[in-house]
Amino acid sequence: MILPMGNTAKESGEIERLFSNRFASETGSEKKVLLQGIKGSLVLSIIRSALQNGWTVAIIREDASNDYLQHAQSELGSHLHVVAHQDYDAPLVYAGPDCKPLDLWLSENRSASSARPYAWREDECALILFTSGSTGMPKGVCHSLGNIIRSAELFSEHFEIDSSDHLYCLAPIHSMSGLRSLLLPLVSEAAVTIADNHSAPFLSIIKEIPQLKPTKIVCGPVFIKQLAAYGKRIIEHIQSVEALLCTGADLDEADRATVMQVFGVPVVNYYGLTETAGIVLAETIAKQTENCLPPPCEGCQIVLTTVEDSSQLFQLGITGPNMFLGYLGEPLLRTSSFDTGDLVQKTAHEQLRLVGRSSGAVKAPTTEWIFPSLLEGWLKSQANIDDAVVKGCRISGGYGVEIWVECSMPFDYSAMDKSIVQQFGIEYMPAKWHNAVIKRNPLGKVDQIIEKTGF
Secondary structure (H helix, E strand, O other): OOOOOOOOOHHHHHHHHHHHHHHHHOOOOOOEEEEEOOOHHHHHHHHHHHHHOOOEEEEEOOOOOHHHHHHHHHHHOOOEEEEOOOOOOOOEEEEOOEEEEHHHHHHOOOOOOOOOOOOOOOOOOOEEEEOOOOOOOOOEEEEOHHHHHHHHHHHHHHOOOOOOOEEEEOOOOOOHHHHHHHHHHHOOOOEEEEOOOOOOOHHHHHHHHHHHOOOEEEEOHHHHHHHHHHHHHHHHHHOOOOEEEEEOOOOOHHHHHHHHHHHOOOEEEEEEEHHHOEEEEEOOOOOOOOOOOOOEOOOOEEEEEEOOOOOOOEEEEEEOOOOOOEEOOOOOOOOOEEEEEEEEEEOOOOOEEEEEEOOOOEEOOOOOEEOHHHHHHHHHOOOOOOEEEEEEEEEOOEEEEEEEEEOOOOOOHHHHHHHHHHHHOHHHOEEEEEEEEEEEOOOOOEEEEEEEOOO
8 A cells, every 4th residue: 555645734845855765765774663752743754754665663652661662672673763852952863772863864865765655565564553561561563554544534534524624633643543643634634733742731732722723622531521620611712623532441421411511512432442443433423322332433343252250241352444463573464353352241222331451350269250440430430539540459369459549539448348349249349449649641541640648
């Protein structure tokens, strides 16, 4: 597949030409480039020119720890590393042990590229994103270029994005939502703005909206919760917005209802993973469904597998045209299905409700399964709890649960113990409670847990 030319901004044309020439002449890096912290039109220019010259592009989170970065680089093998550095105005380019400022690296080749754009195959890895590493070391998720382009086309068509739209994406480009939004102008005439700082304070983001005048915002449950909390106090700031496109497992229906009532715009939920190239289940702007997973998008289907020792829980599988090729370091093979690792339950109306991840499931001393994510979701719905994180922990004879909660009002954990046992059974009796500040990224994933003393 050849990368479409799209409507790249005119001012980026010259720098894109320089990058294309430089990638065409570069040798010794196995045609792989790792991007970290590169933003604005520069990152799109690098991605486009690299792909046009047959280079695989990997993107890693800006704040990756040393262990995270070293593991990812080891998996990637020989590559160029283009990174924004806080002590330098321009990005740096690392080629093995050698390091040069980006402008110097670009100037080392002045010959024009005469090669035709590289034609990517459907079974060839063009783009790599890394998992969070929350359950171990990060995995490089390998995708064909066709997967990402089709995902962008599906996103654009499903949410009716056209030349009249300005999409404001709060997700970072190392996420699938961010990368897809970045490449959306290649398949759509819509304008796209990617937030430079996806961890910026909520009010800083809100103050930018009147200047940008976006018609649609890609966000996560945290942003919806904050909109609901501020309500009418900020209503004048988002008058241009016609729809909020929310991805993430923790969308609170009460928050959604408040936002839709106060601001008069639909909050549209969609579901996807890095391995599925993002969007595979999605509501529409015209119709939303409460307290259940959205229906499959065009070309996608749901596959359910019964969980061992449970007649009410199912593993969620997805089939579709944009499944990943495999993980970096493993044999790559194009498939049409993926086991998401998410657990679902059927509602009385045969709809599906997401209850959490199977990866964190542990067995209690009674040999009953404990699903921490199921308890976590319930805790976050309680009025006196602002946020919660639940993990399995070792106890005598097996496993129990350990809980971190963030509360803005007095919290009686003894009373909550009783409520948990009544709701879930004795196996879920918390082994440990922690008072904490829980920091999440815009898509709802935990970035940091800071423990506090007492309750």
